[in-house]
Amino acid sequence: MTATEQRFREFKMPDVGEGLTEAEILKWYVQPGDTVTDGQVICEVETAKAAVELPCPYDGVVQAVHFDEGVTVDVGTSIIVVDTNPGAGPAEAPAAQAAPAAEAEEEAEPQGRQAVLVGYGAAPSSTKRRARKAQPGAGASAAGQEPAAAAVQAELNGHAGAAVPSAPAPAAPSLPTAERPLAKPPVRKLAKDLGIDLATVTPTGPDGVITREDVHAAASATAPAAEAPAPAPAAAVATGGSEAVRARETRIPIKGVRKATAQAMVNSAFTAPHVTEFITVDVTRTMKLVQELKQDPDMAGLRVNPLLLVAKALLVAIKRNPEINAAWDEENQEIVRKDYVNLGIAAATPRGLIVPNIKDAEAKTLPQLAAALGELVATAREGKTAPGDMAGGTVTITNVGVFGVDTGTPILNPGESAILAFGAVKLQPWVHKGKVKPRQVTTLALSFDHRLVDGELGSKVLADIAAILEHPKRLITWA
Known part of the structure; x- marks a missing residue:
C-alpha cells in the first residue's frame, strides 16, 4: 500500500446480509469536508432484506462521496474516501471509481465544466459508447493543458474548428470548450x-x-x-x-425489500403445495385476560395485546405437535424437524413486508415474549431490522386483524412449514351456555406445506390454538 493509499482510505460497500450482491444508498449523513470518527454512522443503505446503517471504520475528514442517494451500488464498490491525515497538507487523492450512473450514459459530451456531480464524471470522448471506469486524470479539463495538447484534445473531442492561437503569447490562453449542463x-x-x-x-x-x-x-x-x-x-x-x-400513472421501481419479498412469495407459492384451514372461535375469555394482564405488575411497561396470547397459544400447540415445526429439504430429500421455535411476525413497513423472528421463542416466559414482541415491532416500524433478525424463522404469524380483515390464505415464508393468520376480533352473536349472546369472536387460518404436514396434523395444531384462546387457562394446564 502506497503512502497515498494509507492516507486516503476507501470504504467499500460491505455485504451487510448473507451473500447479498448490492445495496441502495438511502441517505448520507456526511458530506465532503466533514470530520468523521471510527464507528460513526455515515450512511443508511437498503438491501434486499432490510435497511442498515453503515459505520465508518476510519478517523479523518471525508474527501469524496462517490454515489448519490437513491443509487444502487454493488458490494465491494468504493462509496466514500476518508483522508486519515488531513493535517499533512494537500495531497492527490486516489481517483474516484466511476458510478453506475455514468456507465448508463450513452452519449459522452464535451469536458470543461466547473463542477462534477457525485457519481457522474466527465466523459472522455464524444464516441457513442458506454463509459468505463474512470481513470486517473480522466476528469481533467482541457482548459489547463498546453496549447498543442489542448488542440489535439479538442480535435479528439470533435472541436477541430475551435480557435487556437497562431502566434506566441505571453501566457498560454485557455482553449474555449463547451460546458456540459x-x-x-x-x-x-x-x-x-x-x-x-x-x-x-x-x-x-x-x-x-x-x-x-x-x-x-x-x-x-x-x-x-x-x-x-x-x-x-x-x-x-x-x-x-x-x-x-x-403522465397519469405513478411508476415505482421494484427493488430492495419489496423485490426480495415478491420473489420469495413466488418461489414459495409454486414450490410448496399450500393447504389452508379455518376455524372461528369465541375469544371473549382471552380478551378479558388481556385486560387483566395489563394491570399485572409483572407486565408493567410491556405491550400486552391479543397477539401476545395468540403467539403463546401457537407455541403451546407446537409443543403438543412438534412435527409441524419442520422444513422440507429438497436437495437432501429430508424433513428437518426443528427443536427450537424462531417465531416470525409479519410486519408491514413502508419498504415492504418483512418477517423478523424471535429466536428461541418457546423458551421465553410471557413477560419475556411480550418484551421481545414489542422490540421486534418497534424496530421494524423504524426500518432498523437487521438481516440476521429475519433469518432462520421456523413458523410465522400474520396479524391481518389490525386492518379489520376477518381472515385470509397466507403464503408460507420460504423454508417454513406453517403460517397462522389472526383475524379481527369482533362482537358477534354467539351461542354461549345454550343462549345467544354477544361474544368477541375471531377467525384463524392456518396454511401449511402439505408435503410434510398432512390434514390431521394441521387440524390438530389449529384446533389446539383455538381451544387455548377459548379457554386461556390451558396456557397453564397444557404448558
Missing part, C-alpha cells in the same frame, strides 16, 4: 422525453445543477409556441403506450 441521469432522461435542450435551461439547483423542476418550467415556457399534438391513436391509449396515459 449539470444534471443527474434521471433529469437528463426527463429532458430527452420532453424534447428540452438542457443547454437552454436555467439551473436553480446547488452549484448550478439543473433540477426536474427546471426542466418542467422550461417545457411549460415552450408549450404555447409548440404545435398542438395530434390526438393519440385509440390503440395507443388502450395499451398505455401514449405519453398522455403515462
Whole structure:
C-alpha cells in the first residue's frame, strides 16, 4: 500500500446480509469536508432484506462521496474516501471509481465544466459508447493543458474548428470548450422525453445543477409556441403506450425489500403445495385476560395485546405437535424437524413486508415474549431490522386483524412449514351456555406445506390454538 493509499482510505460497500450482491444508498449523513470518527454512522443503505446503517471504520475528514442517494451500488464498490491525515497538507487523492450512473450514459459530451456531480464524471470522448471506469486524470479539463495538447484534445473531442492561437503569447490562453449542463441521469432522461435542450435551461439547483423542476418550467415556457399534438391513436391509449396515459400513472421501481419479498412469495407459492384451514372461535375469555394482564405488575411497561396470547397459544400447540415445526429439504430429500421455535411476525413497513423472528421463542416466559414482541415491532416500524433478525424463522404469524380483515390464505415464508393468520376480533352473536349472546369472536387460518404436514396434523395444531384462546387457562394446564 502506497503512502497515498494509507492516507486516503476507501470504504467499500460491505455485504451487510448473507451473500447479498448490492445495496441502495438511502441517505448520507456526511458530506465532503466533514470530520468523521471510527464507528460513526455515515450512511443508511437498503438491501434486499432490510435497511442498515453503515459505520465508518476510519478517523479523518471525508474527501469524496462517490454515489448519490437513491443509487444502487454493488458490494465491494468504493462509496466514500476518508483522508486519515488531513493535517499533512494537500495531497492527490486516489481517483474516484466511476458510478453506475455514468456507465448508463450513452452519449459522452464535451469536458470543461466547473463542477462534477457525485457519481457522474466527465466523459472522455464524444464516441457513442458506454463509459468505463474512470481513470486517473480522466476528469481533467482541457482548459489547463498546453496549447498543442489542448488542440489535439479538442480535435479528439470533435472541436477541430475551435480557435487556437497562431502566434506566441505571453501566457498560454485557455482553449474555449463547451460546458456540459449539470444534471443527474434521471433529469437528463426527463429532458430527452420532453424534447428540452438542457443547454437552454436555467439551473436553480446547488452549484448550478439543473433540477426536474427546471426542466418542467422550461417545457411549460415552450408549450404555447409548440404545435398542438395530434390526438393519440385509440390503440395507443388502450395499451398505455401514449405519453398522455403515462403522465397519469405513478411508476415505482421494484427493488430492495419489496423485490426480495415478491420473489420469495413466488418461489414459495409454486414450490410448496399450500393447504389452508379455518376455524372461528369465541375469544371473549382471552380478551378479558388481556385486560387483566395489563394491570399485572409483572407486565408493567410491556405491550400486552391479543397477539401476545395468540403467539403463546401457537407455541403451546407446537409443543403438543412438534412435527409441524419442520422444513422440507429438497436437495437432501429430508424433513428437518426443528427443536427450537424462531417465531416470525409479519410486519408491514413502508419498504415492504418483512418477517423478523424471535429466536428461541418457546423458551421465553410471557413477560419475556411480550418484551421481545414489542422490540421486534418497534424496530421494524423504524426500518432498523437487521438481516440476521429475519433469518432462520421456523413458523410465522400474520396479524391481518389490525386492518379489520376477518381472515385470509397466507403464503408460507420460504423454508417454513406453517403460517397462522389472526383475524379481527369482533362482537358477534354467539351461542354461549345454550343462549345467544354477544361474544368477541375471531377467525384463524392456518396454511401449511402439505408435503410434510398432512390434514390431521394441521387440524390438530389449529384446533389446539383455538381451544387455548377459548379457554386461556390451558396456557397453564397444557404448558
